[in-house]
Amino acid sequence: MDFRQVVGRQRTFQYFLPYRPVERPKVQVILEAGRRSSRAVNTAFSKAIVTHRDSLSAEEREKLKTPLSAALVDTAPVYIFWYHDMDARRVAVEEKKWPTVASGTLVAIGALGPPHGWSHRYVQQVVLPEVLMPGLDAGPQRGGNADAALAMAQGLLAALDEGLAACLAPFDEAGAKEVLRTPDTWEPVMGMFLGYPAESWEAGGQEPRPPFESMFFEQNAAEPFARDAKLAQALAESGLGGRPAPVPWREREVRALARMLGLPQE
Amino acid sequence: MELKEVIGRRRSIRFFEPWREVEREKIQAILEAIYRAPRVLEVDFVRVVVVHRDRLTAEQMAQLKTPTTTAQLDMAPVYIFFFADMDALEAAARTGGGFRQLVDAGVLNRSHGWSPEFVSGMAAGYLKALVDDPDKVPVGPPGPDGKPRLASREALRLARTAIGIAQDYALLSAFNEGLGALLSAVSVPAAKAVMGIPDSWVPSSPMLLGYPGETPEAGGQRPREPFEEDFFELHYGHPFYREPAVVERLKAAGMIQEEAPFPWRMDEVRGLARKYGLPD
Amino acid sequence: MTDVQTADVRNAETVHRWLASRLDLWGKKALSDDLVETLTRFCQRIGKCPDEMIDDCLRPGKERDVYVLRTRARREYMEQIEAFEAETGSRDQANIVRSFLIHNGVAMNPNLLP
Numbered sequence: 001m002d003f004r005q006v007v008g009r010q011r012t013f014q015y016f017l018p019y020r021p022v023e024r025p026k027v028q029v030i031l032e033a034g035r036r037s038s039r040a041v042n043t044a045f046s047k048a049i050v051t052h053r054d055s056l057s058a059e060e061r062e063k064l065k066t067p068l069s070a071a072l073v074d075t076a077p078v079y080i081f082w083y084h085d086m087d088a089r090r091v092a093v094e095e096k097k098w099p100t101v102a103s104g105t106l107v108a109i110g111a112l113g114p115p116h117g118w119s120h121r122y123v124q125q126v127v128l129p130e131v132l133m134p135g136l137d138a139g140p141q142r143g144g145n146a147d148a149a150l151a152m153a154q155g156l157l158a159a160l161d162e163g164l165a166a167c168l169a170p171f172d173e174a175g176a177k178e179v180l181r182t183p184d185t186w187e188p189v190m191g192m193f194l195g196y197p198a199e200s201w202e203a204g205g206q207e208p209r210p211p212f213e214s215m216f217f218e219q220n221a222a223e224p225f226a227r228d229a230k231l232a233q234a235l236a237e238s239g240l241g242g243r244p245a246p247v248p249w250r251e252r253e254v255r256a257l258a259r260m261l262g263l264p265q266e
Numbered sequence: 267m268e269l270k271e272v273i274g275r276r277r278s279i280r281f282f283e284p285w286r287e288v289e290r291e292k293i294q295a296i297l298e299a300i301y302r303a304p305r306v307l308e309v310d311f312v313r314v315v316v317v318h319r320d321r322l323t324a325e326q327m328a329q330l331k332t333p334t335t336t337a338q339l340d341m342a343p344v345y346i347f348f349f350a351d352m353d354a355l356e357a358a359a360r361t362g363g364g365f366r367q368l369v370d371a372g373v374l375n376r377s378h379g380w381s382p383e384f385v386s387g388m389a390a391g392y393l394k395a396l397v398d399d400p401d402k403v404p405v406g407p408p409g410p411d412g413k414p415r416l417a418s419r420e421a422l423r424l425a426r427t428a429i430g431i432a433q434d435y436a437l438l439s440a441f442n443e444g445l446g447a448l449l450s451a452v453s454v455p456a457a458k459a460v461m462g463i464p465d466s467w468v469p470s471s472p473m474l475l476g477y478p479g480e481t482p483e484a485g486g487q488r489p490r491e492p493f494e495e496d497f498f499e500l501h502y503g504h505p506f507y508r509e510p511a512v513v514e515r516l517k518a519a520g521m522i523q524e525e526a527p528f529p530w531r532m533d534e535v536r537g538l539a540r541k542y543g544l545p546d
Numbered sequence: 547m548t549d550v551q552t553a554d555v556r557n558a559e560t561v562h563r564w565l566a567s568r569l570d571l572w573g574k575k576a577l578s579d580d581l582v583e584t585l586t587r588f589c590q591r592i593g594k595c596p597d598e599m600i601d602d603c604l605r606p607g608k609e610r611d612v613y614v615l616r617t618r619a620r621r622e623y624m625e626q627i628e629a630f631e632a633e634t635g636s637r638d639q640a641n642i643v644r645s646f647l648i649h650n651g652v653a654m655n656p657n658l659l660p
């Protein structure tokens with residue numbers, strides 16, 4: 001699908017066809033897309049575990065739930081739990097595993113070299129000790145990591161492109177650790193709940209956003225980016241846009257979905 | 267362009283045509299894509315500042331440079347900075363934030379337990395617990411009073427997730443527009459001063475943007491660790507089986523492309539060095 | 547100390563490392579005679595031999611083979627190279643000196659902006 005159309009398709013999908021399985025190749029495509037995202041020092045910060053609702057016991061599913069994701073755990077056929085491995089930098093630097101900056105690969109393949117001031121000696125004898133090693137002694141540190149979110153976002157777009165509905169929602173970290181047996185160094189990013197949509201692709205309409213001028217600035221944080229309204233309209237028409245939520249028939253759709261899926265109607 | 271091809275074409279571009287401006291329409295197209303990205307827990311975290319290199323003074327340029335990134339900063343005509351505003355999270359923890367909008371818009375419904383009461387009680391409470399977590403660290407460089415704003419690590423975890431999503435949308439959108447882009451470190455305190463960034467904004471690596479100076483392949487797709495190191499099924503330790511037929515399908519779709527280094531890459535890099543007056 | 551000789555430069559450990567690193571990255575065609583000649587002229591101009599230049603910029607760290615970039619010294623060399631560039635009127639010659647520093651672990655870039 002065209003890039004802009006995929007971006008415009010994004011919704012907080014909530015209703016999945018409980019009986020329609022998600023094909024394994026589509027799940028693989030999501031992971032493959034995540035794998036190709038940009039990553040600082042080309043290091044493997046991002047991890048994911050794929051789980052199938054029907055391969056878990058009711059008790060295990062309970063353990064994964066947060067108040068914000070309970071219904072998703074019950075209704076989505078596939079979950080992908082995205083994580084940040086807080087140990088990834090140490091593995092890259094100390095074990096020199098995998099093709100990273102630390103192992104010299106970026107210089108060796110001509111991605112980053114002398115034209116930018118980089119050389120093997122600079123990496124091994126200056127960057128490693130001065131930039132990549134400091135702080136490792138403190139051990140794994142929580143506090144998030146953009147890279148894992150880059151991978152997850154790229155996976156999300158791939159899911160939409162594959163014709164799947166997806167919703168990002170939190171999962172219970174301690175419960176997931178028991179069920180998924182994750183290492184101590186993994187910190188959760190977000191759960192991706194996946195399935196074929198039971199609702200229409202519009203899913204009630206495009207969701208509200210704060211004013212553009214409150215998010216986008218030019219040259220400094222006080223100057224809003226002057227948005228060209230005509231261009232915004234043209235971009236919306238080329239795929240980014242959609243009718244704003246709620247579309248007039250949303251209430252009736254939601255009631256019908258609740259009946260179909262046996263969910264509470266009031 | 268097809269999404270899969272955009273993903274396949276994206277790679278870190280480190281040579282830009284320094285003299286070629288980026289059309290304003292293309293910059294706005296990137297911002298409009300970020301605008302549509304999913305919000306982390308429906309919090310309006312994301313703030314983006316577009317900086318035009320040529321509107322910076324020589325002194326500001328010098329301040330932004332770390333010892334390693336100066337050539338890219340000189341070459342790219344536009345920098346797009348990403349932040350997450352911790353004030354937005356704190357506001358959401360009081361009111362339920364965007365969840366309330368989604369309930370009102372019929373996106374989140376009673377079928378899934380959502381209601382205005384649930385938002386102001388349970389959902390706001392969930393956010394508040396993250397904000398109030400006692401394990402606090404600085405959000406960014408110190409403010410004018412010499413003290414950094416503090417936030418819990420749990421809150422920062424969400425903030426950085428929001429930043430990463432915005433960065434990914436921005437990168438892909440740049441390549442969809444036929445541009446080249448790179449996330450690159452700059453001096454964070456200098457960036458804060460140059461743009462007048464509030465203390466509550468969590469900083470990150472900006473995206474350098476411009477027309478690529480190198481071939482779009484840039485020597486090939488950059489290597490990754492084995493798939494099986496990162497992706498698991500049912501539990502950690504059991505790799506997700508990577509079906510070769512799917513890899514072949516993605517090659518045909520242009521998402522998986524020829525891996526670096528192309529045999530002629532080093533000659534290309536030396537040629538680029540001469541083209542731009544850089545050392546080799 | 548303008549008596550730095552081409553032979554001294556050619557035999558310096560840091561020059562061997564430079565040429566070996568260029569050979570490794572770019573291949574044989576990246577090893578022309580004017581490399582050592584140009585670096586020698588720069589050395590004569592500032593009165594330092596190649597190993598001294600690198601020692602000025604990289605302070606040995608706590609462990610073996612680990613160095614800390616001395617930013618002030620590096621900045622001074624960058625300025626000296628700019629002066630050399632102005633004097634010779636040649637970005638290429640100045641870049642040869644930069645290449646020597648870079649391959650020895652001293653990251654730097656010329657200014658690209660007008």
Ligand SMILES: Cc1cc2nc3c(=O)[nH]c(=O)nc-3n(C[C@H](O)[C@H](O)[C@H](O)COP(=O)(O)O)c2cc1C
Pocket residue numbers: 036037038039040041042106112146147150276277278279280335448449450451471487488
């Ligand atoms: C948060 C972040 C920061 C980065 N910072 C830099 C940087 O300072 N300099 C640089 O050359 N590349 C930087 N990169 C780019 C990575 O090195 C690059 O994505 C990685 O090597 C994989 O290569 P690819 O993007 O070509 O697939 C950064 C990437 C991320 C996600």
Ligand SMILES: Cc1cc2nc3c(=O)[nH]c(=O)nc-3n(C[C@H](O)[C@H](O)[C@H](O)COP(=O)(O)O)c2cc1C
Pocket residue numbers: 024499505507
């Ligand atoms: C839950 C699950 C786990 C799997 N794990 C593996 C595995 O570890 N190794 C493997 O070679 N294939 C694995 N597969 C793939 C299957 O062996 C098989 O190749 C795939 O499901 C398609 O084959 P089928 O059409 O006969 O079902 C797994 C499949 C599923 C559904």
